[in-house]
Amino acid sequence: MTTLDGLRQGTDVGSFPASSGGAAAPATSGLPDSGASALVAREVSAWFGSHKVLERISLGMEQKKVTALIGPSGCGKSTFLRILNRMHELIPGAALSGSVHLDDVDIYDPAQQITATRLKIGMVFQRPNPFPSMTIAQNVLSGLRLSGTKVANPDALVQECLEKAGMWNETRNRLNHAGAALSGGQQQRLCIARALAVRPKVLLMDEPCSALDPISTGVIEETIKELREEVTIVIVTHNMQQAQRVSDSCALFLVDGEGMPGHIVEWGQTEQVFQDPHDPRTADYVHGRFG
Amino acid sequence: MSIVVGQAPNLGPDVAGGHGSTHPDRPSRHRKMPQGMATEAVGSAVASFALVWLVLTLTAAGASAVGFGVFWVMGFLLTYGLLTWRLHGVLLMKERLATVFVWGSSLVALVPLVAIIVYVIVHGFAAVFSGFPHFFFADMSQFSSARSPVTQAGMVAAIVGTVEQVGLATIFSVPIAVLTATYLNESTGTFARVLGTVVDSMTGTPSIIAGLFVYLLWVQPHGTSGKSGLAAAMALTVLMLPFVTRSAQEVLLVVPGSLREAALALGAPQWRVVLRVVLPTARTGMVTAVILGIARVVGETAPLLLATSASSHTNWNPFRGIQSDLPLQIYSLVTQPGVNATKVAWGGAFVLVLVVLTLFTLARIVGSSRPGQRRLPWRRSKAVAA
Ligand SMILES: Nc1ncnc2c1ncn2[C@@H]1O[C@H](COP(=O)(O)OP(=O)(O)OP(=O)(O)O)[C@@H](O)[C@H]1O
Ligand SMILES: [Mg+2]
DSSP, rough: HHHHHHHTOOOOOOOOOHHHOOOOOOOOOOOOOOOOOOOEEEEEEEEEETTEEEEEEEEEETTTOOOEEEOTSSSSSSHHHHHHHGGGSTTEEEEEEEEEEEETTETTTTTTTTTHHHHEEEEEEOOOOOTSSSBBBHHHHHEEEEHOOOOSSSHHHHHHHHHHHTOHHTTOTTTTTTTTGHHHHHHHHHHHHHHHHOSSSSSEETTTTTSSSSHHHHHHHHHHHTTTSSSSEEOOOOOOHHHHHOOOOEEEEESSSSOOOOOOOOOHHHHHHHHHHHHHHHHHHHHTTTO | OOOOOOOOOHHHHHOOOSOOOOOOTOOOOOOSSSHHHHHHOOOHHHHHHHHHHHHHHHHHHHOOOHHHHHHHHHHHHHHHHHHHHHHHHHHHHHHHHHHHHHHHHHHHHHHHHHHHHHHHHHHHHHHHTEEEETTHOOOOOGOTTOOGGGGEEEEEHHHHHHHHHHHHHHHHHHHHHHHHHHHHHHHOOOHHHHHHHHHHHHHTTOOOHHHHHHHHIIIITGGGGGHHHHHHHHHHHHHHHHHHHHHHHHHHHOOOOOHHHHHHHTTHHHHHIIIIIIIIHHHHHHHHHEEEHHHTTTTTTHHHHTTTOOOOOOOOOOTTOOOHHHHHHHHHHHHSSHHHHHHHHHHHHHHEEEHHHHHHHHHHHHHOOTTTSSSSSSGGGGGTTT
């Protein structure tokens, strides 16, 4: 990651919305018993080869809150999300600058283990991707097995995670069946259960409902609302109603033109972004007038 | 014209219980061939046969069977084209003629294959079954080609040799092949690219080169005790290694990148991703690749000629002394004088073809089952029933 380090030199930490904007943003007091963590991105820019796709994104994602990322297609929401748990660097030619802090620890610090970081910051992808070679129960436990973590009572953990993902009743009698034999919505909830089993501090969700019907979407939204108690959630969505329903704060990404990098136009409490936006482009976007 | 649109989703053989039943509650299979197509095709074939026969007889022009066949096919295409054109219009005529061409070509491709199998069965049948289990349980020590009847021949020495040599070659090559394929698939470095090219060119190695390689490196240095089942296994390994590597690589390529990403996002180190997600997902394909690799080398003769030789006595120890095997035994029998030797050679060929066919069938069965299911039909889990 020489490109990474090279690019990251000389970034000055400017003001960013977490500390500047937003009414009544509660201070992120590090409660010792809390599993959730605050995630703060500072001046993040990203490139694919020489193509810059993100321009100095600064965003605070408060602990135990749901932050929604909205914006038109191709403005870099997925890229930003993948930067938050170090998945971006898997793509050949990808580079970035800036820093991401999980509870005041820079996750891009060379001293930080990538695998440990990803263990703390889980991810649910747009398309459900349960492991086809594993059963439902094995899928739930896969994160632990894959990271070499021992668990005292796997059965209880499977039940707990499936309950949290709102699908225990559907799957309790078929835990030893193939995970790929579920419906799309069930598969996605299985992926959520799988991500929860490693007890992450942050859960990143990239359009988790875009392949699902309204009922499955509703179930997942309920799940998100309940999970807020224990994990910080960042969710990308194209659905304005969904952003309003599930999120506490909201950030709008836009690009200014063809080939230009995406940047944050507005950030704030969801209520404010939707009802009383500062930027006229926000009003246009959330009311479907462009994008 | 009725073009059948599937009324029910094609649920596959597991779910569609009935044999094409028309019960409204049960899914019926897609009907592949539009109604009338078969009748029209058969009618055209018969008509053109009659026409060609008539013309050839009337004009008294002699034609060989091949010539007759060519005329018949041309006549059929003409008749069938005209018929469908008159009945269904130009568009459907093109469609049907294309279908006929595709089917016809695959039939032509199938002819030599089927011919070989039938030929081997017909010629080998007598030797294999005349004294039935004898052929599989006796060796060749009772058989001397000039005088002996076919019933005194036995292939057990050769069968033992083939099984042990191919088995050893599999044990040698499969782990290396799977690891190499994994490396080629996971790494994007320069070395991986060079290695990929080397593997590709090795798949084209003439098999005699593999034999020479082992001969010079192993057989010759060991002098008179050099030829053995082990040497044969090494020669087969040289052939099998690039082949299995290549097919394993193809199999790994099919594992979706999204699974890899999902595993990495869970905090897995790369080696665990490979071990616990990529390889298990590709397991079915891997087994198929290995079986095809075995089938590929089981009939190899040239490399074995330099590594071991045919013998009439059974040698169970592949590490010591000459060990016979099926291809060499067949080769040796064919070069011996006497009709019976040739007959026994056909019997050996029969056994060899049987082995290869079994392996291919196994590969098909394993390869066609979907991941998550049990891989073999007789070990199917209750997942379908629930
Ligand atoms: N692997 C890649 N290689 C090169 N460019 C990429 C790659 N992935 C994304 N991009 C580019 O980066 C930009 C941002 O893509 P990204 O996927 O982050 O958009 P998005 O906001 O998530 O869009 P969508 O809402 O459609 O998912 C796009 O211009 C895209 O073309
Ligand atoms: Mg996206």
